[in-house]
Amino acid sequence: DQQVKQNSPSLSVQEGRISILNCDYTNSMFDYFLWYKKYPAEGPTFLISISSIKDKNEDGRFTVFLNKSAKHLSLHIVPSQPGDSAVYFCAARGNRDDKIIFGKGTRLHILP
Amino acid sequence: NAGVMQNPRHLVRRRGQEARLRCSPMKGHSHVYWYRQLPEEGLKFMVYLQKENIIDESGMPKERFSAEFPKEGPSILRIQQVVRGDSAAYFCASSSSGTSGGEQFFGPGTRLTVL
Numbered sequence: 001d002q003q004v005k006q007n008s009p010s011l012s013v014q015e016g017r018i019s020i021l022n023c024d025y026t027n028s029m030f031d032y033f034l035w036y037k038k039y040p041a042e043g044p045t046f047l048i049s050i051s052s053i054k055d056k057n058e059d060g061r062f063t064v065f066l067n068k069s070a071k072h073l074s075l076h077i078v079p080s081q082p083g084d085s086a087v088y089f090c091a092a093r094g095n096r097d098d099k100i101i102f103g104k105g106t107r108l109h110i111l112p
Numbered sequence: 113n114a115g116v117m118q119n120p121r122h123l124v125r126r127r128g129q130e131a132r133l134r135c136s137p138m139k140g141h142s143h144v145y146w147y148r149q150l151p152e153e154g155l156k157f158m159v160y161l162q163k164e165n166i167i168d169e170s171g172m173p174k175e176r177f178s179a180e181f182p183k184e185g186p187s188i189l190r191i192q193q194v195v196r197g198d199s200a201a202y203f204c205a206s207s208s209s210g211t212s213g214g215e216q217f218f219g220p221g222t223r224l225t226v227l
Contacts, residue, residue: 004154006154036218041220041221042220042221043116043118043203043205043218043219043220043221044155044203044218045218046215046216046217049215089154089155098143098145098160098167098168099145099157099160099168099170099171100145100147100155100157100216101157102147102154102155102156103154104152104153104154105154
């Protein structure tokens with residue numbers, strides 16, 4: 001039972017353009033959503049998060065949008081840079097919950 | 113380096129041996145989480161510990177796996193009688209608080225290979 005779904009295993013985007021990574025979830029009890037970035041042979045690094053009471057959170061080139069009615073969130077990276085090439089994990093946690101539930105990840109390739 | 117430390121980074125074991133994975137949380141963090149990542153999968157929660165206490169072990173396999181976080185020293189994830197299916201990357205994370213939304217910071221992981 002995949003509670004957090006990232007349906008695109010990979011995505012290729014031209015440098016300088018916008019990268020949009022999508023994520024769907026099934027558990028309406030989730031109230032906090034996170035995006036992690038992971039390079040090979042390293043642990044995940046926290047990128048940006050959003051609380052369920054908001055619909056948008058922006059941090060520099062990264063913006064996360066949350067559509068609660070659709071149980072969907074997306075991460076926008078603009079402009080995309082070569083260093084953005086990595087695996088991006090969408091994750092969620094519930095209120096009063098300790099564990100983070102991860103999606104399977106989307107591998108982003110930024111093309112020169 | 114004040115980040116989460118894990119050792120060893122790579123561990124090779126033969127079937128039936130024991131594997132011990134260590135995690136030192138960030139300075140000032142008293143909450144430790146262990147996750148496992150199988151090939152082509154996302155990270156799966158295993159266990160959440162505070163000093164000397166297991167808070168949530170709902171993701172731990174019922175047999176052969178155990179975890180501890182003693183008053184002194186690192187957290188240990190122990191796998192007894194390893195099997196090939198235990199081959200995975202094991203990540204530890206730490207936070208300064210638990211259910212109040214404290215951010216979890218991840219270590220570099222231990223890659224376990226079972227021959």
